[in-house]
Amino acid sequence: MSNQQNDFTKWYIDTIQKADLMDYTPVRGCIAFKPDGYEIWEHIQDEMNRRFKETGHRNAYFPMLIPESFFEKEKDHIEGFSPELPWVTEAAGEKLEERLALRPTSETMIGHLYSDWIKSYRDLPVLINQWANVFRWEKKTLPFIRTSEFLWQEGHTAHVDEEEARHETMQMLEIYKEVVEELLAIPVYDGQKTPSERFAGAVDTFSIEAMMKDGKAVQAGTSHYLGTKFAEAFDIKYLTKENKHQFVHTTSWGTSTRLIGSVIMVHGDEQGLVLPPRVAPTQVVLIPVGPWKKNPAIMEKLDEIYAELKSKGIRVRLDDSDQSPGFKFNEYELKGVPVRLELGPRDLDNNQALMKARDGGEKVAVDLTEAVASIEQELQTMQKRLLENARTFRDENSHTNIDTLDELKKHIEDSATNEVTPGWILAGWCGDDACEEHVKDETKFTTRNIPFNPPAEKSACINCGNESKHTVWFARAY
Amino acid sequence: MSNQQNDFTKWYIDTIQKADLMDYTPVRGCIAFKPDGYEIWEHIQDEMNRRFKETGHRNAYFPMLIPESFFEKEKDHIEGFSPELPWVTEAAGEKLEERLALRPTSETMIGHLYSDWIKSYRDLPVLINQWANVFRWEKKTLPFIRTSEFLWQEGHTAHVDEEEARHETMQMLEIYKEVVEELLAIPVYDGQKTPSERFAGAVDTFSIEAMMKDGKAVQAGTSHYLGTKFAEAFDIKYLTKENKHQFVHTTSWGTSTRLIGSVIMVHGDEQGLVLPPRVAPTQVVLIPVGPWKKNPAIMEKLDEIYAELKSKGIRVRLDDSDQSPGFKFNEYELKGVPVRLELGPRDLDNNQALMKARDGGEKVAVDLTEAVASIEQELQTMQKRLLENARTFRDENSHTNIDTLDELKKHIEDSATNEVTPGWILAGWCGDDACEEHVKDETKFTTRNIPFNPPAEKSACINCGNESKHTVWFARAY
Numbered sequence A, B: 001m002s003n004q005q006n007d008f009t010k011w012y013i014d015t016i017q018k019a020d021l022m023d024y025t026p027v028r029g030c031i032a033f034k035p036d037g038y039e040i041w042e043h044i045q046d047e048m049n050r051r052f053k054e055t056g057h058r059n060a061y062f063p064m065l066i067p068e069s070f071f072e073k074e075k076d077h078i079e080g081f082s083p084e085l086p087w088v089t090e091a092a093g094e095k096l097e098e099r100l101a102l103r104p105t106s107e108t109m110i111g112h113l114y115s116d117w118i119k120s121y122r123d124l125p126v127l128i129n130q131w132a133n134v135f136r137w138e139k140k141t142l143p144f145i146r147t148s149e150f151l152w153q154e155g156h157t158a159h160v161d162e163e164e165a166r167h168e169t170m171q172m173l174e175i176y177k178e179v180v181e182e183l184l185a186i187p188v189y190d191g192q193k194t195p196s197e198r199f200a201g202a203v204d205t206f207s208i209e210a211m212m213k214d215g216k217a218v219q220a221g222t223s224h225y226l227g228t229k230f231a232e233a234f235d236i237k238y239l240t241k242e243n244k245h246q247f248v249h250t251t252s253w254g255t256s257t258r259l260i261g262s263v264i265m266v267h268g269d270e271q272g273l274v275l276p277p278r279v280a281p282t283q284v285v286l287i288p289v290g291p292w293k294k295n296p297a298i299m300e301k302l303d304e305i306y307a308e309l310k311s312k313g314i315r316v317r318l319d320d321s322d323q324s325p326g327f328k329f330n331e332y333e334l335k336g337v338p339v340r341l342e343l344g345p346r347d348l349d350n351n352q353a354l355m356k357a358r359d360g361g362e363k364v365a366v367d368l369t370e371a372v373a374s375i376e377q378e379l380q381t382m383q384k385r386l387l388e389n390a391r392t393f394r395d396e397n398s399h400t401n402i403d404t405l406d407e408l409k410k411h412i413e414d415s416a417t418n419e420v421t422p423g424w425i426l427a428g429w430c431g432d433d434a435c436e437e438h439v440k441d442e443t444k445f446t447t448r449n450i451p452f453n454p455p456a457e458k459s460a461c462i463n464c465g466n467e468s469k470h471t472v473w474f475a476r477a478y
């Protein structure tokens, strides 16, 4: 059994450290995002920003410190978040009169401000997003996936009515789905969270859920319809065209640096990272091989290819260091560089180079005059291939034929015996919190979401056997 | 006397609020950056990132919370910053064993990590930048210019020796100068800070200094050569080619959201903001005038111009709301939109439109077939014009003929009598801290920097009359 199968968490932590994506720090649960890790985030930011702006959203920035009294205004919200809050109690040598929380999310601060910014229907909709650091002092942490401080974007919008707000909630979920599938090559199921898994203070929470290579789920993004809950808590009212005062309907939606962790856990292999070309800090590495130092034509040709790739906006690196080719191959495989091109004297004589994609397969000889085109082509096909492979893996590990809790337990046991992941299971649910909780207590499988497009419909509750109201994904989750 | 001259601070605060750049919040000294304010920052970020990456730097992200013990490792650093630190003392319901500071800057956390990341000369240079929120709990705050929480970038680099580190320090200062002059149209003097104005823990601090319209100075960016101070405090050593252990030489450099405040204070006028085209959220506004609703050809033409500007990447807005043209003119002037184009029925008959630049001058008739080209041209000339006008204003208010403290006092009195700013003065300084401090105590004029290219050389110390070691800018500063 490979390291990855044997102890997935250990493989994950080893890999992201060796590949120089992050480092631990002495502050509990807080990591340093090293350049290769942070750059994945920058590519995610660029694509998200493009989509947010295209749909009329603008960025803003709100204070990180939130007065304790703000949290108390929405009771579900404070109940959900208070166990995880760090507090500033002193500043500039003095004890503060009121404790200030490090934001876990910004609905309260933004609610307070929106109540001032929004007066009339003319001010609506308000479509604002924020890129920020947030804090949740969690007991168990895992780099990128669950850290005390993390980076995210949080959208906060206000609308005239429920219909418009719900449309926004769905629109943003759809954008998340597209970005995660197209940019990160991670297939997701979009759907609705069950009430027990809702965001603290939401009327409805929707999510996209992704399967990691160990079969566990990651909630890769959420979008919430908040109804008038925060509007009532913070008195966000507007004057309608008919001159009536009405509460706005708000939404919020977020994705975070856990996407960095997800992309590693979905695509990585024994040799290290496998990065989708669109988010790879280095997309192509050019490596001279054989007695290349005696043969200046090799570096000349590689310089030429380098310049051409660069001019096309491709993130390319030419490694002419003194390390051996084998050492370099290993290093760039570890770092997940999508495409490698080798050029040695014999290749040059044959007017060819050897190209290899990170996700397996053989080295291919490419015509030197078409090297750049071949690389461009490979980057595109690899991007699609990674998504398709991840989809195949996910579908193979998604089980739709498990109808009862006993069957689920047996499935989990069998999986353990066979040393394979139990994956996800699609099951019926009667809508009763107690059934959901019982499954969780017995199996650690929690409801991921009620998918909009389930691969099958399940008619009976997995726990009580009564008629199911929903067909739900159950899985162990990060 | 205008509002701007009468009470500059009031004018500033009124203007940025009316123009919707920011809002106050209930957390002391913490503001909300509204979309039009934040977008100026985004344009600054884009340009800085471009320049940083071009010069080999990469972004990363470090924890915001810094253990108290880290600060104590560099004594100048803790002395300088401890009076302004907010502290997290509790988290998740428990008192922390060690207080955690909200970072005022990240030398200590980064020093701690670099000591682990840097082992050999092969690991050098380390060229990293971070975009982050930072905290300095100041007594007196002013939106954008001095806030308890602000946004900034902080570069942190490590080098084999002093020469390379000093070269980096100067390179980054030069980049700041270019960005601030070319993007923000703010002329600056680059130079060296006096020891009393140095960054806490630096060997040498260099700055760019800008003059606001009230004659006061803003330190618009700083670049520090830190020598081996932080390397010694955090044990950042590397193995040389000769197999010796040596301390690295480090630098740090930063610019912040005070640049947003500066651009308002340098270019704004009685009518509101005046934004340099390159950072204006809206660069061009198109406004139909006259009985345009009865004449669909007007909106057709404006739609056409809008589409063409948009396709060229120009940030354009077409305002076809029901407000009167006069109302719209005022609103976009208040918001500092660089160029306005009006089109009414009579203009259309004459195949022309009226164009007006925000920074004054008359409306100009432009040929409709060349409207887009005229607008593009005007955006470029306005960008240059703003810089030149700011330079003229600065030079007119920079005084090089004041030789003694008495002359300075008289100059300040005369300026008050004439209701003009005393501006900056270029004076000699013997190098004695006491002389600098005496000038400050008597006049509130502090040393801004020792300019690399002073407009004159001053031979005697302004305070003691002894031979001057340096020619220095003195000014009141934000």
Ligand SMILES: [Zn+2]
Pocket: A429, A430, A431, A432, A435, A461, A462, A463, A464, A465, A466
């Ligand atoms: Zn049930």
Ligand SMILES: [Zn+2]
Pocket: B429, B430, B431, B432, B435, B461, B462, B463, B464, B465, B466
């Ligand atoms: Zn003196």
